[in-house]
Amino acid sequence: MAAGVMMRWLAVLAALTVAAPATAQEVSQANAAVFRWLDKVSGVATDVEVPAGQEVTEGRLLISLRECRYPTEDPSSNAYAYLVVQDQLYPDSPVFEGWMIADSPALSALDHSRYDLWLLRCVTP
Numbered sequence: 001m002a003a004g005v006m007m008r009w010l011a012v013l014a015a016l017t018v019a020a021p022a023t024a025q026e027v028s029q030a031n032a033a034v035f036r037w038l039d040k041v042s043g044v045a046t047d048v049e050v051p052a053g054q055e056v057t058e059g060r061l062l063i064s065l066r067e068c069r070y071p072t073e074d075p076s077s078n079a080y081a082y083l084v085v086q087d088q089l090y091p092d093s094p095v096f097e098g099w100m101i102a103d104s105p106a107l108s109a110l111d112h113s114r115y116d117l118w119l120l121r122c123v124t125p
Helices: 002-018
Strands: 027-030 032-039 045-051 055-058 061-071 080-087 096-101 115-123
Touching: 032 061, 045 055, 045 061, 061 115, 080 115, 096 115
Parallel strands: none
Antiparallel strands: 027 061, 032 045, 032 115, 055 061, 061 080, 080 096
């Protein structure tokens, strides 16, 4: 019986090996991104537009957008942005630095005791 199971796994592995690879999606860069910012203490939520290469202050957070990309064929689809977020109380190191993905905000989330921040979309021309 173990040999039969092993043969099935080998067949699945072989099928996966010869499957066509996924094609890369063409992306475009935007000049700005829109984030939703939430102050968990006051309950205030605000949509914030951050221009690429600039810094915006919300509460104690300094939000700096490096770039925002989106699928060229479907601009309203999933966006992803590279950003740096610093807390003004702790200026020596960012509280977040990396890619944030609009469709999966929990995948790479800002971990802050007072604020939440997530990417909504890129601002397309």
